[in-house]
Amino acid sequence: MLILKNVEVFYGKIHAVKHVSLHVRKGEIVALIGANGAGKTTLLSTISGLIRAGSGSIIYEGSEITNRNPDAIVKMGISHVPEGRHIFKTLTVEDNLLLGSYHRYSLKRSTLIKKDMEKMYSMFPILEKRNKQLAGTLSGGEQQMLAIGRALMAEPRLLILDEPGTGLAPTIVKEIFSHIVQLRDNHELTVLLVEQNARSALKIADSGYVIETGRIIVQGTAEELLSNRDVQRAYLGRDVDAEVKI
Amino acid sequence: MFTVFLQFLFSGLTVGAVYALVGMGFNIIYNSTSIINMAQGEFVVIGGLLMWFFTESVKLPFFLAAGLTILSAGLVGLLMERLTIRPLKSADLLLMIMVTIAVSILMRGVLMFKFGKDPYTYAPFTEGEPFTVAGAVIQQQTLWVIGVTACCIVMLYIFFNKTMMGKAMRACAVDTTAAKLVGINVSRVVMISFVLSAMVGAIGGIAITPISLMEYDKGPMLAVKGFCAAIMGGLGRGRGAVIGGFAIGILESMTAGYLHSGMKDAVALVIMLAILFFRPAGLFGSVAMSRLRKF
Numbered sequence: 001m002l003i004l005k006n007v008e009v010f011y012g013k014i015h016a017v018k019h020v021s022l023h024v025r026k027g028e029i030v031a032l033i034g035a036n037g038a039g040k041t042t043l044l045s046t047i048s049g050l051i052r053a054g055s056g057s058i059i060y061e062g063s064e065i066t067n068r069n070p071d072a073i074v075k076m077g078i079s080h081v082p083e084g085r086h087i088f089k090t091l092t093v094e095d096n097l098l099l100g101s102y103h104r105y106s107l108k109r110s111t112l113i114k115k116d117m118e119k120m121y122s123m124f125p126i127l128e129k130r131n132k133q134l135a136g137t138l139s140g141g142e143q144q145m146l147a148i149g150r151a152l153m154a155e156p157r158l159l160i161l162d163e164p165g166t167g168l169a170p171t172i173v174k175e176i177f178s179h180i181v182q183l184r185d186n187h188e189l190t191v192l193l194v195e196q197n198a199r200s201a202l203k204i205a206d207s208g209y210v211i212e213t214g215r216i217i218v219q220g221t222a223e224e225l226l227s228n229r230d231v232q233r234a235y236l237g238r239d240v241d242a243e244v245k246i
Numbered sequence: 247m248f249t250v251f252l253q254f255l256f257s258g259l260t261v262g263a264v265y266a267l268v269g270m271g272f273n274i275i276y277n278s279t280s281i282i283n284m285a286q287g288e289f290v291v292i293g294g295l296l297m298w299f300f301t302e303s304v305k306l307p308f309f310l311a312a313g314l315t316i317l318s319a320g321l322v323g324l325l326m327e328r329l330t331i332r333p334l335k336s337a338d339l340l341l342m343i344m345v346t347i348a349v350s351i352l353m354r355g356v357l358m359f360k361f362g363k364d365p366y367t368y369a370p371f372t373e374g375e376p377f378t379v380a381g382a383v384i385q386q387q388t389l390w391v392i393g394v395t396a397c398c399i400v401m402l403y404i405f406f407n408k409t410m411m412g413k414a415m416r417a418c419a420v421d422t423t424a425a426k427l428v429g430i431n432v433s434r435v436v437m438i439s440f441v442l443s444a445m446v447g448a449i450g451g452i453a454i455t456p457i458s459l460m461e462y463d464k465g466p467m468l469a470v471k472g473f474c475a476a477i478m479g480g481l482g483r484g485r486g487a488v489i490g491g492f493a494i495g496i497l498e499s500m501t502a503g504y505l506h507s508g509m510k511d512a513v514a515l516v517i518m519l520a521i522l523f524f525r526p527a528g529l530f531g532s533v534a535m536s537r538l539r540k541f
Contacts, residue, residue: 050426074429086424088417098410099417103429105410154428 001026001190002047002078002158007056009039009046016042018214019056024158029184029191031205031222033198033235039214040194041083044162047192048080049073060158075103079156083163083194085147089136093127096135096146100153113153120149123179141172148176152183158190159183165197173197177204198235202226210235249381254503255496260388260457262495263395264290267450268472269479269487270402271443277419277482278439281342285326285350287469288357289444292319293451294460295357298366308371312452316445322353323444327437350465357462365459391453398449399488406484415439419482467511471498474514478521480528489530 002024009017017039024030034040045051047058049070058066065073088096097120098105101113121128124145130138135146144164151159161180165173181204183189195201202208208225210218218231225231232238268286275283296318300311330345370387377384406412418425418435426432451460472487475494479486494514502510521528 048427050423069431070426071429071431074427080427082423082427086421086427088420088424090420091413091416095413099413099425099428099430102410102414150428 001061002192003059004043004047005057005059007043007046007058008054009042009051010054011042016214017046020211020214020216022209022216022219024190024192025206026157026190027184027188028206029180029193029204031198031201031208031225032192032194032211033201033208033225033231034211035235037213038211040211041162042214043211044080044160044192044194045082047073048078048160050080071103074154074156077155077157078160079151079154079158080160081147081151081162081164083166085143087135087138087143087146087150089134091135092132093135093138093146094131096150097127097153100150101155103154116153116155120152124149141168141176144168144172144176148179156189158192160192162194163196164193165195165200173200180204198231199226199237250503252380252382254499256382256384256388258496258499259492260391260454260495261498262492263391264450264454264468264491265471265475265495266488266491267395267398267446268468269475269491270399270484271447272472272476273482273484273487274402274443274446275439276476278415278435279331279342280339281331281346282473283440283443284343284346284469285353285465286443286447286472287465287467288350288353289319289323289447290451290454290468291357291460291462291465292322292353292444293448294455294464295361295366295451295462296448297452297455298368298460299361301368302366315452316448319444319448319451320441323440323442324437326444327440331436331440332433350469354463354465361462363462365461367455367459370456371453385457387453387456391457394449394453398446399484402446402484411438471514474518477518478528480530483528483530486528486530490528 004020004022007017007020008015020043022030032040032043042051046053049065049068049072052067056066057064060076060078065076088099091099094117097117098113101116105113121131126142127146127149130142135143138146148161148164164176168176177200180191180193184191193201193205202222202225205222207221208219209216210225210231218225218228220228226236268290271286271289272283275281293315296315297311300306300314301308304311306314326349330349331342334342334345370385371390372386374386376386406416414425414430415435415438417428418430418432422432425435471494472491475490476487478490478493479488494517497517498510498513501513
């Protein structure tokens with residue numbers, strides 16, 4: 001569904017992403033794990049068109065989308081929930097969700113979009129309770145749900161999630177992850193997920209990539225990565241070689 | 247005594263209405279781009295002078311002339327954005343603001359070539375006897391100015407709060423990254439904001455010219471006053487600019503009446519300095535919000 005070939009990204013002279021190739025298959029959750037500053041967010045922003053790629057190509061559903069504008073990419077069915085949520089803080093919850101459907105909005109479709117909003121409210125009932133509130137007054141978890149809801153309002157086929165769990169209580173992260181799994185199972189949504197908490201990300205993922213200083217160093221199915229010793233040592237907080245056998 | 251006060255109050259409301267419109271024009275552009283458009287006053291001048299041109303020179307009927315004037319002003323706003331703001335893209339904000347100053351000087355030059363240095367005026371919207379309220383004389387045009395301003399305020403409110411485009415423009419102001427990610431074409435929003443604020447300025451010019459006359463170089467003073475109005479209410483706040491505009495208009499007219507007419511223009515500047523010293527976020531702006539802003 002999404003193929004990256006030799007993508008390189010530069011920030012001025014900094015070489016942030018180096019020859020990254022990856023493959024996201026339809027209906028899969030793909031986890032991208034790596035330390036801070038490894039280039040994960042940069043890579044995601046390049047896919048959604050916020051940052052220009054220096055070279056390489058990004059192919060989505062068979063068509064080249066490298067360096068298209070973000071609004072064109074949203075129209076093609078890729079929705080990006082950015083790191084730090086980026087909700088519209090001074091707008092109401094309802095308006096935030098409504099703006100999610102911006103690219104497909106027209107007066108004719110407004111009833112359809114209303115229905116989609118109802119779906120979001122049934123997925124995240126707390127948002128309905130707070131629908132007239134300013135989004136900036138929501139708690140962190142609610143803001144994350146709103147950010148995901150807003151992205152889903154665009155009716156994406158590929159959802160890009162950047163660190164949805166940051167700063168949230170583990171129970172809320174669990175809830176959000178279960179929604180993501182449901183979306184994959186029931187709506188065939190494809191998800192590209194970046195998460196600091198590598199273990200929980202790999203638990204729901206089908207496959208994964210490990211990125212280090214801008215380079216993909218390990219790739220495989222989620223089980224392979226979970227049992228890979230290097231990955232365990234670096235990202236899962238478990239060093240098998242140093243463990244004392246009892 | 248009271249009659250005189252009332253007279254000053256009404257003349258204050260009249261100029262205040264135009265300051266409010268200019269202030270809102272500032273806010274529309276500031277909110278979607280963080281740019282302070284120093285050519286805002288010229289839009290008002292264009293409104294007044296083109297209206298004169300269409301009614302007195304081409305002899306078009308009133309509504310057609312007004313429509314054409316507003317459309318032309320919108321076109322000027324569009325050209326300004328296309329030719330000077332867009333090519334700069336993500337240049338330094340201060341540079342962009344200086345470019346708007348350059349545009350305002352350019353516009354003044356063109357207006358002087360076309361219209362000369364004389365003040366222009368045309369007939370008020372409706373002919374007829376002025377009203378008297380408790381002895382104070384109120385021209386019919388005064389009511390038109392206030393009414394037209396009120397209509398603009400209401401329409402802008404509806405646009406920004408009830409329509410998808412308006413919401414998208416507010417979204418851009420809050421978070422440009424997120425706006426891009428939901429599929430809003432940010433550069434189009436910037437363009438629309440310039441067109442809209444040029445139109446709002448022109449409407450002010452059309453309404454005020456029969457009362458206060460219009461000449462090619464009125465722009466900078468109007469821009470300063472409108473900017474004071476926007477600063478006073480808290481830059482970026484629609485309601486703030488309206489209240490600020492009327493407040494400055496009334497204070498100005500009171501100063502001219504009770505103190506000295508020469509001090510009139512100083513009032514707005516004194517208010518602006520006081521606001522910047524003691525309450526930089528404006529009377530209605532939040533301090534936290536203004537700290538997060540780029541400018």
